[in-house]
Amino acid sequence: MTAVAETNKGKLTAEEKAHLSDRAKGERNLGWRLAGPAFVIMLLVTLYPICYAVYLSLFNYRLTDPAGRKLVWLQNYITALSDPLFWQAFTTTLIIVVVTLVFELVIGMAIAMVMNRVVWPRKTLRTIVLIPYAIVTVVSGFSWLYAAQISTGFFNRWLHFFTFGGFSENYNWFGGRWSSLTIICLSEIWKTTPFMSLLLLAGLAQVDSAQEEAAKVDGATWWQRFTKVILPNMKAALMVALLFRTLDAVRIYDNPYVMTGGANKTETLSMLVGTETVSRVEIGMGSALAVILFVIVLIIAFIFVKLFKVDLTTSGRS
Amino acid sequence: METTMSTKAKNGLGVVSIVIMIWTLIPLLWIIATSLKSTAALADPSQNLFGNFWPKHISWDNYKLIFSGGASDLFLPALWHSIVVCVVSTFISVVLATFCAYAISRLNFPGKKLILTTSLAVSFFPVIAMVTPLFNLWRQIGLFDTIPGLIIPYLALTLPLSIWILSAFFQQIPWEMEQAAQVDGATSWQAFIKVIAPLAAPGVFTTAIIAFFTAWNDFVFSSNLTAQSAQTVPAALNFFTGASQFVQPTGAICAAAVVVTIPVVILVLVFQKRIVAGLTSGAVKG
Numbered sequence: 001m002t003a004v005a006e007t008n009k010g011k012l013t014a015e016e017k018a019h020l021s022d023r024a025k026g027e028r029n030l031g032w033r034l035a036g037p038a039f040v041i042m043l044l045v046t047l048y049p050i051c052y053a054v055y056l057s058l059f060n061y062r063l064t065d066p067a068g069r070k071l072v073w074l075q076n077y078i079t080a081l082s083d084p085l086f087w088q089a090f091t092t093t094l095i096i097v098v099v100t101l102v103f104e105l106v107i108g109m110a111i112a113m114v115m116n117r118v119v120w121p122r123k124t125l126r127t128i129v130l131i132p133y134a135i136v137t138v139v140s141g142f143s144w145l146y147a148a149q150i151s152t153g154f155f156n157r158w159l160h161f162f163t164f165g166g167f168s169e170n171y172n173w174f175g176g177r178w179s180s181l182t183i184i185c186l187s188e189i190w191k192t193t194p195f196m197s198l199l200l201l202a203g204l205a206q207v208d209s210a211q212e213e214a215a216k217v218d219g220a221t222w223w224q225r226f227t228k229v230i231l232p233n234m235k236a237a238l239m240v241a242l243l244f245r246t247l248d249a250v251r252i253y254d255n256p257y258v259m260t261g262g263a264n265k266t267e268t269l270s271m272l273v274g275t276e277t278v279s280r281v282e283i284g285m286g287s288a289l290a291v292i293l294f295v296i297v298l299i300i301a302f303i304f305v306k307l308f309k310v311d312l313t314t315s316g317r318s
Numbered sequence: 319m320e321t322t323m324s325t326k327a328k329n330g331l332g333v334v335s336i337v338i339m340i341w342t343l344i345p346l347l348w349i350i351a352t353s354l355k356s357t358a359a360l361a362d363p364s365q366n367l368f369g370n371f372w373p374k375h376i377s378w379d380n381y382k383l384i385f386s387g388g389a390s391d392l393f394l395p396a397l398w399h400s401i402v403v404c405v406v407s408t409f410i411s412v413v414l415a416t417f418c419a420y421a422i423s424r425l426n427f428p429g430k431k432l433i434l435t436t437s438l439a440v441s442f443f444p445v446i447a448m449v450t451p452l453f454n455l456w457r458q459i460g461l462f463d464t465i466p467g468l469i470i471p472y473l474a475l476t477l478p479l480s481i482w483i484l485s486a487f488f489q490q491i492p493w494e495m496e497q498a499a500q501v502d503g504a505t506s507w508q509a510f511i512k513v514i515a516p517l518a519a520p521g522v523f524t525t526a527i528i529a530f531f532t533a534w535n536d537f538v539f540s541s542n543l544t545a546q547s548a549q550t551v552p553a554a555l556n557f558f559t560g561a562s563q564f565v566q567p568t569g570a571i572c573a574a575a576v577v578v579t580i581p582v583v584i585l586v587l588v589f590q591k592r593i594v595a596g597l598t599s600g601a602v603k604g
Contacts, residue, residue, distance in 0.1 A: 024426070027425050027426055027427060028425075028426075028427040028428065030421070030425060030427075031421045031422075031425040031426070031427030031429075031430075032421075032427060032429070034417040034418060034420060034421035034425070035417065035418040035421040035422060035427075035429075035430075035433055037414055037417070037418075038414035038415055038417060038418035038433075038477065038481055039418065039433050039436070041414060041473065041477060042436070042437060042440060042473075042474075042477045042478055042481070043436070043440075045470060045471065045473045045474040045477065046440040046443055046448065046474045046478070047440070049447070049448040049451040049452055049474075050443065050447060050448065050451075052451035052454075052455070053447060053448075053450055053451040056450070056451055056454060063454065063457060111338055114331055114334050114335055114338065117323070117331055118331045118332065118334075118335050119323065119328045119331065119332070120328070120332050120335075121332065121335055121336075121339075124335075124339070125335045125338065125339060126590065126594075127587050127590045128338075128339045128342055128343065129338065129339075129342055130586055130587065130590055130593070130594070131342050131343065131346055131583060131586075131587070132342060132345075133586065133597075134531070134579075134582050134583045134585075134586035134587070135345075135346065135579050135582075135583065136534065136535050136537075136551075136552055136575070136578060136579060136582070137535055137537060137552075138537050138552040138555055138556075138575075139349065139552075139555075139575040139578065139579050140345060142349070142555065142571055142572065142575055143345045143346070143348055143349040143352075143572075143575070144345060146348070146349075146352055146568055146572070147345070147348055151360075151361065152352065152360055152370075152566075152568055153370065154348070154368075154369050154370045154371045157363065157369035157370050158369050160369075161369055187345075190341075190342075190345060194342070195597065198594055198597060198598055199597075199598055202598040244442075247442040248442075250444065251444040251445065251446060253446060253537065253538050254537040254538070254552075257537070257541070257556075258555075258556065270444060270446040270538070273446045273447070273449065273450060274446060274449065274538070274541075274542055276450075277449060277450040277453050277542065278449075278453065278542050283450060283453070283454045286450040286453075287450045287451060289450075290444075290446060290447035290448075290449070290450045290451075291447065293444045293446065293447055294443065294444055294447045297442060297443070297444055301439075301442065
C-alpha cells in the first residue's frame with residue numbers, strides 16, 4: 001500500500017489526497033492510542049504531585065492538626081527564605097554540587113580519554129568502570145561511612161601509613177562540617193564519575209581523529225590539541241553530561257542521610273524537605289520547600305538550555 | 319591510530335587503567351571485606367590485614383544474622399518488598415513504554431516531540447518534591463506504607479526513563495524489514511515474530527534492566543513513604559540493629575548490602591555494552 005502511494009507521489013489526484021489524509025488521520029489516532037496511556041500515567045505520577053505541592057504550600061497545615069489548616073498564601077515561602085536553616089542547607093547543597101561537578105568533570109574526562117585510547121586492558125576497563133553505577137547509592141554511602149570511621153575503617157590507617165605517621169589514626173572525619181562534606185563528596189564522586197565518563201566517551205568518539213592528526217602534524221602541543229580540537233568538537237556531549245549531573249547533584253539525599261543524618265551542618269535541601277514533611281509533619285512548609293527546590297532545578301535547566309544552548313532533542317539523535 | 323602508539327605509551331595507559339580499576343573496586347571490596355568480619359574483628363584492627371582492610375579469618379556470622387538470625391525479621395521482608403515493588407513497577411513501565419516508543423518510532427503523529435521532551439524533563443524532577451504531597455495524600459487514603467503506595471511513585475522514576483531509552487532503541491530498528499518479509503511471503507504475524515520481535519527484544523530487555531535498577535536504587539520514596547510493612551532494603555538498612563543492643567550493626571548492614579548489590583553488579587557487567595548504549599542514548603548520538 002505504502003509502496004503504491006509512494007511511487008505515485010508525483011501525480012496525486014484529489015481523490016488520492018483525500019485518501020492519504022484519511023490514512024494520516026488513522027495513523028494519528030493509532031499513534032495517540034498507543035502512546036497516550038504511557039503519557040497520561042507519566043503526567044499523573046509526576047506533574048500531579050508537583051501541582052498538589054504548589055497548592056498545599058499555600059496553607060499553614062500540620063498533618064496532626066487538620067482542623068487548624070489555614071490559607072496563608074505566600075507566608076510559608078517568606079518564612080522559608082528568611083530562615084537561616086534554609087540558607088545553610090542551600091549552601092551545603094551548592095558546595096556539594098560545585099565540588100563534585102568539578103572533580104567529576106576532570107576525572108571523568110581523564111577516564112574517558114584513557115578508555116578511548118587504551119589498548120590493553122580495554123574491555124576489562126570499560127566493564128569494571130561501570131561497577132560504581134551498579135551499586136545502590138545507600139550501599140556506597142555505608143561503604144564510605146565505615147571506611148572513614150575510626151573504629152571500623154581503613155582510611156585513617158592507610159593515611160597514617162602513607163604519610164609515615166603524619167596523619168593521626170584517630171582523626172574523626174564525621175566530627176566537623178568540612179571533613180564530613182569531604183567524605184560525602186568523595187563518595188558521590190566515586191559513585192557518579194563513571195556515568196560522566198561514559199557520556200564523555202560517547203562524545204569523544206565523535207571527534208574527528210583526522211583533525212587531531214592534522215593539528216599534531218602542524219606542531220600543536222598536547223594541551224593545544226585538547227583545548228582547540230577535542231573540546232570544541234565534543235561541546236554538545238560535554239554540556240549534556242554537565243546538565244544531567246548538575247540536576248542529579250542538586251537533589252542529593254541518600255549519601256548525607258546515611259553518613260551524617262544532617263549533623264554538623266551537612267543537611268541538604270532535599271533532606272530539609274524530608275525532615276520537614278515526615279518528622280515534623282509540617283505539610284505546608286514541606287511543600288513550600290519542595291516547590292522551591294523544584295524551581296531551583298527549573299532555573300538550572302533553563303540556564304543550560306537558553307544560555308549554553310543545549311539542545312536535548314537534536315543532540316539526542318538525528 | 320593504535321598501531322602508531324609506542325609500546326611505552328601503551329604500557330603507560332595500561333598502568334593508568336589499572337589504577338582506575340583499583341579506585342573503582344576498592345569500595346566494593348571493602349564492603350565485602352567488612353561483611354566477612356566477625357564482631358570481634360570489627361572492633362579490633364589487630365585481627366585484620368592490610369591496615370584494617372581484610373579479615374584474617376573469614377566469618378559468615380553476618381550472613382547468618384540477616385538470613386536466619388536476629389536481623390532476618392527486618393531483612394527478609396524488606397528484600398521481598400524490594401523485589402515485588404521493583405519488578406511490578408518495571409513491568410508496568412516497560413509495557414506502557416513499549417507501546418509508546420513503538421508509536422513514536424513508527425507512526426507519524428503530532429505530539430511525538432512533546433512526549434519525548436516531557437519524559438526527559440520529568441526524569442529530572444527532584445523526587446523529594448513529590449514526597450510531601452504524596453505523603454499527605456497517602457496518609458489520607460490509606461496508601462501510606464503499602465506496596466501499591468510505593469509502586470505508584472516508582473512509576474514516576476521508571477516510566478519517563480523507559481519511554482526515552484526505548485524510543486532511542488526503536489528508532490535504530492530497520493522497520494522496513496517487516497515489509498520485506500511480507501513481500502517474501504510471510505504473514506504479518508510471522509513477520510512480527512521472526513523479524514521484528516528479535517530486533518526489538520534486546521532494547522526492551524536493556525530498558526527493563528535500567529528501569530529495574532533505578533527503582534532498586536531508590537531511597538527517597540521508600541524511606542519517606544513507608545514505615546514497616548512495605549519498606550525496601552535501602553531504607554531498611556538504616557534500621558538494622560546489632561546482635562545485641564551494645565553491638566554496632568555494621569557487619570549485618572554490610573552483609574545485607576552485599577546481598578542486594580552483587581546480583582545487580584553481575585547483571586550490569588554481563589550486559590555492559592547494551593546498558594552503556596541505553597544510558598548514553600539520550601545524551602549523545604551513537
